[in-house]
Amino acid sequence: MRKGPTIAVVLIALGASTGPGASADLQDFAAVERGRYLANAADCGSCHTIPGSEHPFSGGRPIETPFGVLAAPNITPDRETGIGSWTNNEFDAAVRRGISRNGARLYPAMPFPYYTRMSREDVADIRAYLNTIAPVHNAVQVNRLPFPFNLRAAMIVWDRLYFTPGEFHDDVSKSKEWNRGAYLAQGPAHCGACHTPKTVLGGDKPSEALRGYMLQGWTAPDITSGQGPLRNWSVDDIAEYLKAGHNKNAAAAGLMGEVVDLSTSKMTDQDTRAIATYLKGVTGMAPGSSATADKADKDVTAAGGAIFQDLCSACHQQDGKGVANMFPNLSEAATTSTQDPATVLRVILQGAQSVATDREPTGPAMPAFGWQLDDAQLAAVASYVRGRFGKNAPAVSADQVRKARAALTARTD
Ligand code: HEC
Ligand code: HEC
Ligand code: HEC
Structure with a gap:
């Protein structure tokens, strides 16, 4: 049994150096x-x-x-x-x-x-x-x-x-790096499959590319720059997030953790940088700019602030800035600004294990608070985080928390 493959390998080796094969x-x-x-x-x-x-x-x-x-x-x-x-x-x-x-x-x-x-x-x-x-x-x-x-x-x-069939063609007015990034993001790496809003039939809305979509119990946030949530992320910040799973602003967990683990962390540094270069060129709108977000009332904000001080500020710091590459900066993480609070609620309810990569072998974790906080308390702290650090993100009601809790209990992942 063993001989066949060995001989084949030898032949290939010989062929590789000499023969016509x-x-x-x-x-x-x-x-x-x-x-x-x-x-x-x-x-x-x-x-x-x-x-x-x-x-x-x-x-x-x-x-x-x-x-x-x-x-x-x-x-x-x-x-x-x-x-x-x-x-x-x-x-x-x-x-x-x-x-x-x-x-x-x-x-x-x-x-x-x-x-x-x-x-x-x-x-x-x-x-x-x-x-x-x-x-x-x-x-x-x-x-x-x-x-x-x-x-x-x-x-x-x-x-x-x-469905618009057809290969990617370079845009000659753009750099080689931008074209490589556009090809990867719009082609194989299919970022928009999760990040682009969909019609009721599940088709992409191209005019709103990468402005966020909710799937499998997560909100994939708006990842546009310009006025969008990633406006303060540099090309290096985005490239680092894709390669290492963390940067000074945010950490990847859940679905995005899987994307980093299986896909983007295995790309070359040139390729993650190319995607970042492309992404910086996708200018979105200011988050929630179409409507003025409902703010939480004063009492709820005060209660949320007290809970934040007690349970969250040890890691995320009082000013929400966190610790680079360890604890996300809540003012710069796109997840705090999403219209739909699914990711924020999920992370607070269940905690999150951020992804570990070769570049950063320890993925810091966030503890779960679902067992400790009731629906009203959780709504208060989520509203506080979104109101204070997010950009025009609506407040969260106790009823939304109750529903998110029930939906997460029903999930297996
Ligand atoms: C997001 C999930 C997802 C990813 C990523 C994905 N696939 Fe699929 N693939 C599916 C699903 C679901 C089906 C079945 C769809 C259907 O039956 O209508 C499928 C069907 C297929 C089929 C048809 C097989 C058959 O028996 O009919 C092939 C071939 C295939 N995928 C190859 C690939 C390759 C190659 C890649 C990477 C380039 C890939 N898939 C990435 C989810 C995925
Ligand atoms: C022990 C440290 C620790 C504590 C305490 C903590 N967090 Fe976190 N938090 C983390 C880490 C690590 C992550 C990154 C995990 C991930 O990928 O979402 C995170 C992620 C988050 C995110 C998502 C940010 C992003 O990158 O998408 C939010 C929102 C958040 N925390 C809010 C809170 C709130 C609210 C509390 C208090 C109720 C809290 N955290 C307490 C460590 C902590
Ligand atoms: C399978 C779905 C999926 C795919 C594919 C995907 N993402 Fe994500 N992405 C998510 C989800 C869900 C989150 C929010 C969870 C989190 O922050 O950990 C996220 C978060 C992010 C964030 C962090 C935003 C923040 O501030 O916290 C960036 C940046 C990002 N994705 C970029 C990309 C890029 C670039 C691609 C393509 C190379 C991509 N994503 C492909 C689902 C996906």
């Missing part, structure tokens, strides 16, 4: 490595792997959509239950056009509206890399949506409304 083998190797890098940048492993599973890409992870739950299929090279018998064209059609092997439309829970920005070669390289993964036999029942959303035919209409 040399460049082809080296090319294959380069394609696989490029594919591995792109698969990480595109975070293919996150949805297509059950967290903690020893079988990457073997599928089965439930993916929440506004219409119900889908399960991501097996994309290992298993010939029966995976994609082992698919042609490269079939793979390309699924990834870049959302068309499955039998011609059916895929749901956009698979981010093909973003992956369409990748080139054919990019996707072929990802395939080359996936071919090197151990095949796993695992049949996944993908569609668990209720009627009428279980009807794939409806996706033809969706595609017509919201």
Whole structure:
């Protein structure tokens, strides 16, 4: 058994240095490595792997959509239950056009509206890399949506409304670095899939790109600059957040922690910087500028301030500025300014473990306060934080806290 592969390796080694197969083998190797890098940048492993599973890409992870739950299929090279018998064209059609092997439309829970920005070669390289993964036999029942959303035919209409196929093309008026960042953010890294507001049918609203969206029990905040919440973040601050999971303003936890862990922390420093350069050019609106936020009344603010002083200021400091790379600066973290308070409430109720990365191996944690504070107290401290440090963020009511508590208890993640 052992001899075969060894001999093959020797032959490849010999071929690489002398024979005519040399460049082809080296090319294959380069394609696989490029594919591995792109698969990480595109975070293919996150949805297509059950967290903690020893079988990457073997599928089965439930993916929440506004219409119900889908399960991501097996994309290992298993010939029966995976994609082992698919042609490269079939793979390309699924990834870049959302068309499955039998011609059916895929749901956009698979981010093909973003992956369409990748080139054919990019996707072929990802395939080359996936071919090197151990095949796993695992049949996944993908569609668990209720009627009428279980009807794939409806996706033809969706595609017509919201899907703009086509590769990314450089904008010649912009720098090379900006173009690389735009390609990554709008393509493989699909930042807008979580950060861009959606229509009722779950399509992106392009005119509001990256201005925040609520999904899977989190608010992915507005991450625009200009007047937007990241206006005081430098290119280096953003790049550091993506690479290390922390910077002087904020820390990544939950869904974004996973994105940093599996995807952006594995990018080169040039690439995280390129994304940051692109992001700094996305100028948004002042948070909540369309409406004047409801402020908490004086008593609630006073109660919230007292709780903050007692329970929060040891880490975040009285002025909310925190400690660089340890405890977020609540005035500069975009999460405090969101219209929808889901992330703030979740972090205070459940606590949060920020992500640990090679760059910063200890991810500081925030303790849970849900057991200690009742709904009114929690609403008071959340309103205080949002009113004092956030930018025009509405106050939070005890009723909202009660609902958030119930919703979080029902969640498994
Ligand atoms: C945000 C979650 C998510 C990410 C990220 C993701 N996928 Fe998917 N993928 C899905 C879901 C869900 C489906 C099933 C959609 C459906 O059936 O309509 C799917 C379907 C597919 C299919 C079709 C398989 C089949 O049996 O029909 C392929 C191929 C695929 N994904 C490859 C990839 C690759 C390659 C990447 C990275 C470039 C990737 N996916 C990233 C969620 C994801
Ligand atoms: C032991 C230190 C500690 C204490 C005490 C603490 N926090 Fe935190 N807090 C953290 C850390 C670490 C994070 C980063 C975790 C993360 O990624 O969200 C954080 C994150 C946050 C965030 C999210 C900021 C972001 O980066 O998105 C908010 C809001 C917040 N804390 C509010 C509070 C409030 C309100 C209290 C008191 C009720 C409190 N914290 C008490 C350490 C602490
Ligand atoms: C799977 C969904 C998802 C994807 C994909 C995603 N994000 Fe996030 N992001 C979130 C959520 C949820 C938060 C809030 C949680 C937190 O702060 O820890 C967040 C927080 C952030 C923050 C911190 C804001 C702050 O002040 O606390 C930045 C910056 C950010 N994301 C940038 C990006 C960029 C750039 C990309 C693409 C490379 C990206 N995100 C892709 C879900 C996502």
